[in-house]
Amino acid sequence: DVKVTQSSRYLVKRTGEKVFLECVQDMDHENMFWYRQDPGLGLRLIYFSYDVKMKEKGDIPEGYSVSREKKERFSLILESASTNQTSMYLCASSSDVPHYGYTFGSGTRLTVV
Amino acid sequence: AQKITQTQPGMFVQEKEAVTLDCTYDTSDQSYGLFWYKQPSSGEMIFLIYQGSYDEQNATEGRYSLNFQKARKSANLVISASQLGDSAMYFCAMRKRGGSNYKLTFGKGTLLTVNP
Secondary structure, eight states: OOOOOESEEEEEEEEOOOOOEEEEEOOOOEEEEEEEEETTTTTEEEESSSTTTEEEEOOTTTTEEEEEEEEEEEEEESSSSGGOOEEEEEEEOOOOOTTOOOOOOOOEEEEOO | OEEEOOOSSSSEEETTTEEEEEEEEESSSSEEEEEEEEEOTOOOOOOEEETTTTSSSOETTTTEEEETTTTTTEEEEESSSSSSSGOOEEEEEEOOOTTOOOOOOEEEEEEEEOOE
């Protein structure tokens, strides 16, 4: 079964810490995405990548960075975690075939205290 | 800029009845794709159905159908014969087709509750 795997389901970090969220896909997909999901706001795109070492800012990139050194792995980095980054983070991947939907990971619920 | 609007924050339906979840979109692109996703309380995002902007027929997948009205820029999801397991959050999304930009933009979602 094809999968997108996020390294942690729940994470608690302190304000100011550097936080790494890892995402791995086994479908050889070109495109990978990081979203955050907040009640009443839906899913908002943070960053995406359409190739190794390539990245583009999404709608809310401030306070985040990303890394894609290998095709299967896409990391989201919170350089200095803040309480307003407490959220559900969802990773997704997709091929270049337009009608194929995105495959999502199970999400990481991050709490910054 | 692409925008997805879901005007129903919550919907209730009786088991075995049909329900329509509304979605309107705004784009200047001619080529685009529309998706519906289901998110149960477990948090996983489940792909339900896809409609391409050039598809002449409405998409169907089992109990799900997409009522696509291009001129009105609407892409409503119809669930027939609702089941208790259909209780979940539903998101409409649009993807720009072609080029290097494959972003998927989501609406804010509709919480569907199916009553026994």
